[in-house]
Amino acid sequence: NGAGKSTLLKGISGLVRPKNGKVSFKGEDITKLPADVTARKGISLMPGGKAVFPTLSVAENLKMAAWLIRDQPERIESARQEVMDLFPILSQRYGQMAGNLSGGEQQMLALGSALMTRPELLMIDELSLGLAPTIVGALLEVVEEIHRRGTTVVIVEQSVNVALNLAKRAAFMEKGEVRFEGPTAHLLERPDILRSVFIAGASAHEAPSGNGQSAGLTVPTATAGATTSVFAAPPDTEAEGDRPVLECREVVKTFGGIRAVDHVDLVVQPGEIVGLIGHNGAGKTTLMDCISGFLQIDQGRILLEGKEINELPAHQRAMGELGRSFQDARLYPTLNVAETIAVARERHLLSRDMFAAALQLPASYESEIETMAVVEELIAMMGLGAYREKLTGELSTGTRRIVDLACIMAQDPKVLMLDEPSGGIAQKETEALGPLLRRVREQTGCSMLIIEHDMPMLSSLCDRLVAMELGGIIAEGPPAEVLAHPAVIASYLGSDETAIARSGSTTA
Known part of the structure; x- marks a missing residue:
């Protein structure tokens, strides 16, 4: 990218x-x-x-x-x-x-x-x-x-997998230069260029705790010698019982005579990763827009931690720890990468007083230090150091997607909704994305609802898949069962292995 x-x-x-x-x-x-x-x-x-x-x-x-x-x-x-x-x-x-x-x-x-x-x-x-x-x-x-x-x-x-089946010859570019040119199959023999540049760096930032488990990402705070975590501590899921963290009950959304979401029932448990799949136009993004508050539903109920949020605007749902990304990585084009991630961290500001900021009072000063410490950690974690001062409007599609992921992680939501997170990013980045999201879940305990077309990545990441078609749910369950469901194969997957397996290992 x-x-x-x-x-x-x-x-x-x-x-x-x-x-x-x-x-x-x-x-x-x-x-x-x-x-x-x-x-x-x-x-x-x-x-x-x-x-x-x-x-x-x-x-x-x-x-x-x-x-x-x-x-x-x-x-x-x-x-x-x-x-x-x-x-x-x-x-x-x-x-x-x-x-x-x-x-x-x-x-x-x-x-x-x-x-x-x-x-x-x-x-x-x-x-x-x-x-x-x-x-x-x-x-x-x-x-x-x-x-x-x-x-x-x-x-x-x-996707090298797609290119391998489409083109006999390939050129691989990096930093404006051609690093490889020759038969596409020979790319598989070049791990030095087929590598994750951004997301793979996240593994180097995992700090072990005393019990051998991940203790989260650590960053310096305003107090010398102290540390704070980018993410909040994982919630006690046993204390929360069996109550879903997110629930949709008979949700309906229509546009004129078209029913984009048709009586959808969806449950996401604490700490669960749920994949949402379906044909383009099946209603997946519309459902996510309804959950996040960008669209008002016509019927049904949406509950966050047992509380109905139907009437809440999008910003209040976000303050209630409901975070999401968009298909086209909606970033501020005139802000640089560091500023964009800092804005995404706004929910966690220790001081919001404009007068304290203008006068540089200690509370505001320490809040800025804490925010920028998190920003720097995420920039390092996502391999964005070379882009720190670049305006997001000048970045490539894939690089903007990486910045968008950093922004979502800065929010540290309780429910994380991702709309095609692998869209526009290189295959090796996609293959590194699954382990990264799993580690985020392990460290934070957050639940995830993910719309994605990359089946190898999604099936290896999710606890459960939900398949949609024409606004309704046609299959739900463990990934292997859903992907083998006749209706899912007929309406969504098809039989082209090249189109299905866009990431993951392959052979010439």
């Missing part, structure tokens, strides 16, 4: 002007050409992340994508029909706004838009980002079909 992959694609397509060097396409120097001229020459870029106009319909998005050939109606119609043939679901959504499509449908529209000019070189930035296995499998088949038709394809992909 942050190696320069997306920047390189932008440099090739003309969106970024290279400072030095030369970009050649079919023997012609295109280094200084603007993006529209580059596109006319046959180069098309599918951007990573949000690559569609959300307030335009599917039809209007495709029309915009064909703007460079707007004087060739027959060519446009032929290209549009090819896109409809590749993605039949888009013909059913033709008049709908792109922002109302599921994540998988938006990715199909983005790829279809990139194909409208029939490029000779198609560059795809993170095809599988945040998508269900069945969607990834379908998109991989489309990319292979595009390649068979004679189009050259360059694809940025975080």
